[in-house]
Ligand code: G1P
């Protein structure tokens with residue numbers, strides 16, 4: 001099969017953001033756009049030549065086309081072996097699992113995570129390294145630099161591969177293996193959790209659950225693991241068929257976008273436990289009857305209860321990490337357990353080195369992401385299975401487990417305000433304005449609250465000493481409250497301003513208030529400090545989570 005060398009010219013703006021390169025489908029469909037980025041991966045990651053590459057995506061619109069392009073280019077670039085999920089499907093944590101299990105040289109994930117998918121919506125591509133995790137900044141930067149100077153790419157003239165049959169085939173000099181996307185991942189889950197215990201919980205007939213796959217990638221995973229392996233009644237998984245447009249929805253598991261699921265937990269007939277995952281399967285939302293578990297609390301509870309779960313019982317937990325805007329609930333647990341706790345910039349890639357070095361066992365982000373050292377991505381279904389295992393052991397409701405946790409450690413009230421599609425210049429100006437006054441803020445009072453510290457978060461990786469700056473403005477108040485401002489690195493339209501608010505309440509008698517009430521004073525301070533309305537023209541956020 002002849003290798004074709006196609007001439008091309010660089011595209012602007014192919015720098016990966018918080019999680020890979022994300023753009024509108026229309027941008028990806030331009031001739032050479034995807035090809036330039038993929039060739040830049042092969043040019044900079046030379047161990048892929050002669051090696052094995054995992055390829056899969058969340059099934060969104062353009063997934064199949066992109067996979068065919070990537071496979072032809074991989075073959076032309078000398079990749080020896082490609083492992084591809086059947087139908088082009090692999091969840092993000094499953095890609096990580098497969099890379100690690102088969103010790104491949106890396107993987108390509110096609111997804112724009114929780115962003116909608118349709119011809120006029122979003123697509124994305126991300127490279128994961130041999131540890132199974134998202135490429136660290138040095139790698140994404142090298143790939144980006146290459147995109148700025150690229151002049152040709154290599155591909156094959158060949159027919160499309162049949163992605164729907166498992167088994168082996170050949171494309172030029174490359175062997176392709178189409179695998180069942182669920183098997184390896186399900187096996188890993190079985191090793192971590194007490195499947196017999198969870199099965200008994202489902203058989204007890206006093207326990208009911210719904211899992212909302214949001215017509216995204218976790219449908220087949222959840223159906224197989226929950227309904228087939230764990231004997232959950234059929235119908236436990238809803239919206240379980242992955243669709244290229246996610247059924248027209250927004251596959252983001254939060255109170256706003258998973259409202260169908262939320263309503264199933266409400267009132268007298270509400271289910272005991274409900275959970276959802278996002279487009280590519282790495283996020284999770286955990287709900288009890290009439291109860292929402294914040295992702296920050298979920299992380300803290302996971303760490304506090306790890307000794308009850310088979311996969312984490314054998315030896316002491318190494319440590320924990322959270323992204324900077326994630327609430328400090330897990331810090332209190334780590335402190336009690338006498339383990340290290342790290343505060344990293346936003347984005348899963350910052351956990352990779354800590355996991356590889358054995359410094360942490362668990363990590364998480366406020367953005368509905370939790371995970372452990374079992375893979376190098378956050379993992380939606382893993383978190384759901386962790387909670388199921390915990391419910392099986394404790395035989396308590398979700399609400400009781402969380403409230404007891406608060407009584408023991410204090411409650412970190414938490415909320416996030418997102419202002420989406422804000423004018424880019426206005427958002428940059430708002431951040432600059434905040435940065436300019438950081439030095440003058442400590443010691444001053446605003447609306448009766450005394451500012452203890454104010455900084456722009458920077459991070460030095462303790463393993464490789466790499467340094468990341470400008471990771472978000474932190475304002476800390478005496479008493480433990482915090483306000484954090486940062487601009488999203490995953491949006492594809494204008495800028496998204498995220499404002500994260502946290503207030504600590506140690507008194508058990510004051511832990512049953514509504515988050516909105518507790519946060520009202522901080523919301524008002526956050527407005528005033530950053531002049532959000534004046535600078536963005538927005539009176540209200542687009543989404544509150
Ligand atoms: C968002 C989340 C971040 C997460 C990322 C990928 O990034 O805030 O925690 O790692 O999506 O799922 P952002 O848009 O804020 O840059």
Ligand code: ZN
Pocket residue numbers: 092112113114278279280281282283
């Ligand atoms: Zn995701």
